[in-house]
Amino acid sequence: MAWLLVIIAGLFEVAMALSLKASRGFTALGPSLSFLFFSVLSFGLLSLALKRLDIGTAYAVWVGVGAVGTSALGMAVLHDQVSPLKIAALALIVVGVVGLNLAGGGH
Template sequence: MVWVVLVVAGVLETVWAVALEGSKGFSRPAPTLVFAVALALSMGGLAYAMRSIPLGTGYAVWVGIGAIGTALYGMVALGDAVSAARITCLLLILSGVVGLKLLH
């Protein structure tokens, strides 16, 4: 169960990062509210998961999921560059996240 919470917290990291960009420097109320709620839930989930997952593993998995999700969102929805090298790097991050889970 704690791993599910950690994964959801990582996905919420993507949500708050996207909402932060959409808030345009906190000048738009709706994305700013989404940012604040997603940030609080993401941090809360990370804190809960780190009760039983080591700090380094939990934080690295959380950041990895958020980084992959945010990069993919940028490529799919915002027109960020897509290349074999970028996809390879994201797959390397993913393999590190999976490896940390398997080694836990």
């Protein structure tokens, strides 16, 4: 259950980052409030998961889900630059997160 919380928290981190982009430097009220909302959800769920998981591994998974998800949506929806090197780097993040998880991170 704790790992599910980390993954959901990572997805909220993606929403947080996309809201931050849409806020235009916190000048747009709606996206700025969305950023705050998703931040609280993301950090709240992560903090609940940390009651049962090691901080290093859980944080790496949270950041990995957020980074890969945000980059993928940026490329797919926001027309961010796509390159083979960028795709390979994102794949390495996934491999690293899976490796940390396999190395053990729960109590």
